[in-house]
Every structure is written in structure tokens, then in C-alpha cells.
Amino acid sequence: MKRFRVTVNGTSYDVEVEELEGQSVPGDGGGESGSSAAPNPARDRSPDGLGSTRGQSSNPKTKNPQSSQPSTSTPAAGAGVQVKAPMPGTILKIQANAGDSLKAGDVIMVLEAMKMENEITAPRAGIIDEIPVGPGASVGAGDVLAVLT
Numbered sequence: 042m043k044r045f046r047v048t049v050n051g052t053s054y055d056v057e058v059e060e061l062e063g064q065s066v067p068g069d070g071g072g073e074s075g076s077s078a079a080p081n082p083a084r085d086r087s088p089d090g091l092g093s094t095r096g097q098s099s100n101p102k103t104k105n106p107q108s109s110q111p112s113t114s115t116p117a118a119g120a121g122v123q124v125k126a127p128m129p130g131t132i133l134k135i136q137a138n139a140g141d142s143l144k145a146g147d148v149i150m151v152l153e154a155m156k157m158e159n160e161i162t163a164p165r166a167g168i169i170d171e172i173p174v175g176p177g178a179s180v181g182a183g184d185v186l187a188v189l190t
Contacts, residue, residue: 130154
């Protein structure tokens with residue numbers, strides 16, 4: 042047995058730890074196949090103590106923030122560039138029309154997502170060929186918002 046003093050959130054605890062040599066412990070990979078680990082509240086809680094982290098791949102605070110710039114893809118030659126929704130939301134207003142000539146960075150429309158207004162801009166200079174959505178439309182991430190030629 043080894044004795045340790047552990048401080049958690051400003052409270053000190055004296056603990057005794059027994060080292061197991063050559064013995065498998067449920068959940069360490071050394072036990073029988075198909076057996077599941079016994080629940081361990083200390084191990085299965087998130088660092089902030091709000092919930093289980095088992096099966097989650099990452100902490101939401103460390104995910105990359107989404108850019109308000111639209112995704113673009115280049116379809117078959119001559120078909121133009123599709124401006125896609127970077128996130129789900131609702132179209133608040135359309136600021137350009139089919140046939141309008143735009144410069145790179147010009148605002149095409151405003152998308153509301155998570156109570157924030159996000160300007161959807163032209164990824165390059167071109168002419169708007171089509172805007173298949175209108176004000177009030179709900180869109181998902183990746184939906185086509187405009188096509189530039």
C-alpha cells in the first residue's frame with residue numbers, strides 16, 4: 042500500500058493505493074473479452090463535473106469554431122460555384138439578386154444561426170446565376186444558397 046495526499050478543489054484527502062501486479066482489473070483491457078468496465082464516477086465524469094465523458098471524442102470548448110465564410114465547391118465545368126450554408130439557420134434577408142455582378146467578399150445574404158447574424162459572402166467575383174432560397178427559409182449546413190458563374 043502506498044499513501045498519498047490528494048487535493049481536489051481545495052479539499053485535501055489522504056488516500057491509500059494498492060498496486061496490483063499481474064492481476065487484471067475490469068476495464069483495463071487485461072480481463073475477459075466481452076466484459077465491460079464497472080462504472081467509476083470519478084473516471085466517468087467530465088472535468089467540470091457536469092456529465093459523463095464516456096464515448097465522447099472531444100471537449101466542445103476545444104472544437105474549431107465555424108467560420109462565417111461559406112463553403113464552396115466547383116461542380117462540372119461551366120456550372121459555376123455553389124455557395125453553401127456553413128451552418129444550419131434561417132435566411133433573414135437576401136441582399137443580391139440573380140443576374141447581379143459581385144466582387145469577392147460582397148454580401149449575398151444574411152443567415153441567422155444561434156441568434157447571430159452571419160453574412161454569406163461571394164467567394165470570388167462573378168454573376169449570380171441562381172438563389173434557390175428566400176427570406177425565412179430554414180437551411181441546413183451544406184445547403185446551396187447561391188450559384189455564381
